[in-house]
Amino acid sequence: MSAGSGRVAGKVALITGAARGQGRAHAVRLASEGADIIALDACAPMSTVPYRLAGEAELAETAALVEALGQRVVARRADVRDLAAVTAAVDEGVAELGRLDIVVANAGVNTPAPMVEMTEQIWLEIIDVDLNGVWRTCRAAIPHVIAGGRGGAIILTSSAAGLKAYANIAHYTAAKHGVVGLMKTLAQELAPHRIRVTTVNPTQVDTPMIMNEPMYRLFCPEVDNPTRADFAPVSRAMNALPIPWVEPEDVSNAVLFLASDEARYITGVALPVDAGVLVK
Amino acid sequence: MAGRVDGKVAFITGAARGQGRSHAVRLAEEGADIIAVDLCAEVETTDYAGATPDDLAETVAMVEKVGRRIVAAEADVRDTESLRAALDRGVAELGRLDIVVANAGILSNGPSHELTEQTWGEMIDINLSGVWRTCKVAIPHLVATGDGGSVILVSSVAGLRSYSGVSHYVSAKHGVVGLMKTLAQELAPHRVRVNTVNPTQVDTPMIQNESMYHLFCPDIPNPTREDFGKASSDTILLPIDWVESIDVSNAVLFLASEEARYITGVALPIDAGALVL
Numbered sequence: 001m002s003a004g005s006g007r008v009a010g011k012v013a014l015i016t017g018a019a020r021g022q023g024r025a026h027a028v029r030l031a032s033e034g035a036d037i038i039a040l041d042a043c044a045p046m047s048t049v050p051y052r053l054a055g056e057a058e059l060a061e062t063a064a065l066v067e068a069l070g071q072r073v074v075a076r077r078a079d080v081r082d083l084a085a086v087t088a089a090v091d092e093g094v095a096e097l098g099r100l101d102i103v104v105a106n107a108g109v110n111t112p113a114p115m116v117e118m119t120e121q122i123w124l125e126i127i128d129v130d131l132n133g134v135w136r137t138c139r140a141a142i143p144h145v146i147a148g149g150r151g152g153a154i155i156l157t158s159s160a161a162g163l164k165a166y167a168n169i170a171h172y173t174a175a176k177h178g179v180v181g182l183m184k185t186l187a188q189e190l191a192p193h194r195i196r197v198t199t200v201n202p203t204q205v206d207t208p209m210i211m212n213e214p215m216y217r218l219f220c221p222e223v224d225n226p227t228r229a230d231f232a233p234v235s236r237a238m239n240a241l242p243i244p245w246v247e248p249e250d251v252s253n254a255v256l257f258l259a260s261d262e263a264r265y266i267t268g269v270a271l272p273v274d275a276g277v278l279v280k
Numbered sequence: 281m282a283g284r285v286d287g288k289v290a291f292i293t294g295a296a297r298g299q300g301r302s303h304a305v306r307l308a309e310e311g312a313d314i315i316a317v318d319l320c321a322e323v324e325t326t327d328y329a330g331a332t333p334d335d336l337a338e339t340v341a342m343v344e345k346v347g348r349r350i351v352a353a354e355a356d357v358r359d360t361e362s363l364r365a366a367l368d369r370g371v372a373e374l375g376r377l378d379i380v381v382a383n384a385g386i387l388s389n390g391p392s393h394e395l396t397e398q399t400w401g402e403m404i405d406i407n408l409s410g411v412w413r414t415c416k417v418a419i420p421h422l423v424a425t426g427d428g429g430s431v432i433l434v435s436s437v438a439g440l441r442s443y444s445g446v447s448h449y450v451s452a453k454h455g456v457v458g459l460m461k462t463l464a465q466e467l468a469p470h471r472v473r474v475n476t477v478n479p480t481q482v483d484t485p486m487i488q489n490e491s492m493y494h495l496f497c498p499d500i501p502n503p504t505r506e507d508f509g510k511a512s513s514d515t516i517l518l519p520i521d522w523v524e525s526i527d528v529s530n531a532v533l534f535l536a537s538e539e540a541r542y543i544t545g546v547a548l549p550i551d552a553g554a555l556v557l
Contacts, residue, residue, distance in 0.1 A: 262530035265527050
């Protein structure tokens with residue numbers, strides 16, 4: 001896609017958690033429609049997270065994928081738990097790419113545990129990444145979007161768990177509900193600047209955050225050593241559509257729609273990409 | 281470039297003008313052929329002019345101008361057989377059915393206890409039962425086509441919150457959301473997705489008329505479009521007076537396309553923030 005002809009041509013998008021999974025897919029999809037990308041990721045393990053988190057090589061791969069599409073990219077290692085780091089990375093990206101139009105607050109982690117067994121450390125880490133991290137991303141980014149004076153689109157990655165309950169992930173459910181509340185408040189505060197704020201609310205997505213042994217055990221408590229194959233029918237039974245999970249690209253297409261001028265008057269909205277989980 | 285709904289066929293009610301025409305043209309621009317129906321006549325309990333056969337002919341011309349085929353017919357969403365005949369002819373001619381946009385709707389107003397039985401009844405019969413009839417005749421074709429499909433019901437912000445003075449409209453549009461959620465359950469095994477769009481005020485003849493101006497501006501003796509714009513703006517968050525038909529069409533296009541292949545059971549507001557005001 002040459003500059004000037006895509007659905008977000010000429011715009012600059014900030015994406016957190018961009019090293020892999022949904023964040024990478026968003027970076028690639030927005031770049032394929034003409035956006036330049038500021039890609040952030042912590043690129044490090046977290047103390048309570050029981051599956052492997054992305055590393056710097058994966059962030060570099062995201063950057064390479066964006067560049068292969070002919071768009072510019074500023075990739076930086078930054079943890080959404082560190083406002084100073086996020087602010088510095090966003091400031092650098094905006095300085096290099098010249099503007100900021102789209103924010104995709106995507107970075108998130110999950111550590112399943114029954115409420116009564118959940119340690120305070122687990123609770124706090126999930127809240128700090130999945131809710132506070134979204135706020136820090138907005139805090140660092142919004143001044144740039146306002147300064148641009150051209151409006152903008154902020155898309156917060158919530159979850160179906162931001163709209164309904166799931167047992168054994170109380171922290172994640174609370175954080176993702178909190179993201180919906182933050183979105184609605186930001187929609188009010190930023191409407192005078194023509195900055196729209198929405199969430200995407202996916203069901204299970206085929207990414208490393210879901211495809212790992214602790215999650216398999218959460219979904220398949222009766223199975224001794226559950227695998228992806230054991231997880232599939234259980235996950236499928238939660239969706240209305242006859243599929244086990246959605247792909248990162250499905251969330252990316254929703255993000256693209258919300259980021260584009262096609263959605264110029266959509267704000268304050270939680271958009272499920274959930275294969276019908278909420279009406280199941 | 282390939283269109284976003286290339287090769288698909290879309291059935292649209294209320295297609296002679298306003299949002300319905302806009303949906304027909306937008307979907308056609310992205311590669312769909314169109315089956316367009318409209319009453320093309322006055323409705324008894326509304327006090328603005330209905331669409332005309334000339335309006336529907338203009339929709340036909342606009343779709344053909346972007347290079348797509350269109351089968352258009354006069355049909356009433358209160359009459360299952362007229363809808364079925366029009367749709368069956370369209371599917372016979374165009375070969376399949378993939379997308380349904382149940383858009384036909386009317387608006388009248390009055391305090392709940394002052395509405396006549398006729399005004400209440402006609403509203404429910406067109407804006408709710410008409411949507412059900414549209415689905416009833418269309419769903420067998422979607423299932424028969426066998427490629428899944430996307431059904432988009434036009435609800436309203438009034439399908440998610442109330443507005444005084446239009447209780448019949450609010451009830452019908454809420455009912456459309458309930459119908460959507462139920463259909464989403466029933467049709468998921470066929471990979472047919474069902475969603476609503478929920479617009480705020482849209483710049484169409486259903487809204488831009490004296491009766492609505494009076495409802496929105498009760499303290500102004502002869503309210504104008506400009507007076508209405510100010511009052512309408514107060515009901516939404518973004519600094520605009522209303523949204524345009526094209527904004528609803530872009531949401532319809534997204535939901536109709538494969539980009540939304542796993543989105544079902546969702547009410548999508550195009551409401552400039554009315555619900556979070």
